[in-house]
Amino acid sequence: MIQDLSLDSTHLWRLSDVNDFISQRKEKLEDFKKNIRKRQTATEPIDIPDGLFMKCDQCGGAIYEKSLEANHSICPYCDFHFRMGAEKRLYLTVDHGSFVEIDKEIRSRNPLNMPDYENKIGIGIKLTKMNEAFLSGTATIVGIEVAIGILDSNFMMGSMGSAVGEKVTRLIEHATKKKLPLIIFSASGGARMQEGILSLMQMAKTSAALHYFDQKRLLYISVLTNPTTGGVAASFASLGDINIAEKSSLIGFAGARVIKQTIRQELPIGFQTDQFQLDHGQVDLVVHRKDMRKTLYRLLVLHQGKKVSHE
Numbered sequence: 075m076i077q078d079l080s081l082d083s084t085h086l087w088r089l090s091d092v093n094d095f096i097s098q099r100k101e102k103l104e105d106f107k108k109n110i111r112k113r114q115t116a117t118e119p120i121d122i123p124d125g126l127f128m129k130c131d132q133c134g135g136a137i138y139e140k141s142l143e144a145n146h147s148i149c150p151y152c153d154f155h156f157r158m159g160a161e162k163r164l165y166l167t168v169d170h171g172s173f174v175e176i177d178k179e180i181r182s183r184n185p186l187n188m189p190d191y192e193n194k195i196g197i198g199i200k201l202t203k204m205n206e207a208f209l210s211g212t213a214t215i216v217g218i219e220v221a222i223g224i225l226d227s228n229f230m231m232g233s234m235g236s237a238v239g240e241k242v243t244r245l246i247e248h249a250t251k252k253k254l255p256l257i258i259f260s261a262s263g264g265a266r267m268q269e270g271i272l273s274l275m276q277m278a279k280t281s282a283a284l285h286y287f288d289q290k291r292l293l294y295i296s297v298l299t300n301p302t303t304g305g306v307a308a309s310f311a312s313l314g315d316i317n318i319a320e321k322s323s324l325i326g327f328a329g330a331r332v333i334k335q336t337i338r339q340e341l342p343i344g345f346q347t348d349q350f351q352l353d354h355g356q357v358d359l360v361v362h363r364k365d366m367r368k369t370l371y372r373l374l375v376l377h378q379g380k381k382v383s384h385e
């Protein structure tokens with residue numbers, strides 16, 4: 075078609091030629107729609123309701139949502155672990171009916187008057203049915219009492235503002251006072267930017283509380299799940315006596331793109347994955363979600379100095 079669009083002596087497209095070209099293209103497109111795209115099929119299309127299937131982030135496979143639910147939110151094709159809310163995580167980890175929540179009422183204010191912050195907190199509350207991104211309390215794991223805290227990435231990406239920092243600190247102090255082993259599951263984008271410097275202060279506060287906990291020679295197991303980054307990765311999540319990464323987790327401080335731009339170097343393959351962090355000594359274990367409760371139980375028993383029972 076291009077050769078039909080000859081130039082005139084002034085080197086401008088002739089308008090009539092351009093119009094002809096466009097109308098021919100339109101006709102061909104109509105033909106295509108009629109004959110190819112809307113070809114009649116023998117079967118009626120099936121109406122699939124929304125929310126019945128979902129796509130795996132890693133392998134792209136279509137997964138029936140109910141089967142995902144039953145499989146601990148793990149892809150049946152490639153073993154990718156989907157993100158998990160605090161309530162479900164608690165259900166999979168502790169003895170049913172044993173959890174007693176503490177500090178439920180602590181919630182964020184808007185100390186810097188950031189626009190839209192209250193609205194975002196409202197969305198988080200609606201999504202998680204929690205007042206803040208951190209669920210904390212005491213529970214038992216196969217009968218062993220622990221202090222347990224879980225960050226929920228559905229609440230403003232599990233970010234740590236003053237309220238989350240306060241809840242984490244109080245949980246650590248509660249464990250110190252009661253001489254309980256402490257388990258914290260992290261899933262966080264880092265410090266909460268809407269609270270600026272007040273968020274960053276939580277890194278020092280939680281770390282200081284862990285220092286006093288450590289002086290009592292008590293056990294702290296930190297479980298880093300997908301994703302654990304920023305100010306959370308750089309404070310209490312990395313300070314466990316034992317740091318466990320859940321499989322399929324992204325763990326790091328700044329994002330890979332930011333680091334690449336800063337140091338102007340190519341980053342190694344698999345950078346910030348759970349396996350990478352294990353190979354480089356940042357975590358002690360990579361654990362499959364289905365083995366998490368069992369692993370925690372064994373570690374707890376080991377540190378009580380008792381024999382592990384094979385239930």
Ligand SMILES: [Zn+2]
Pocket residue numbers: 130131132133134135149150151152153154
């Ligand atoms: Zn998959």
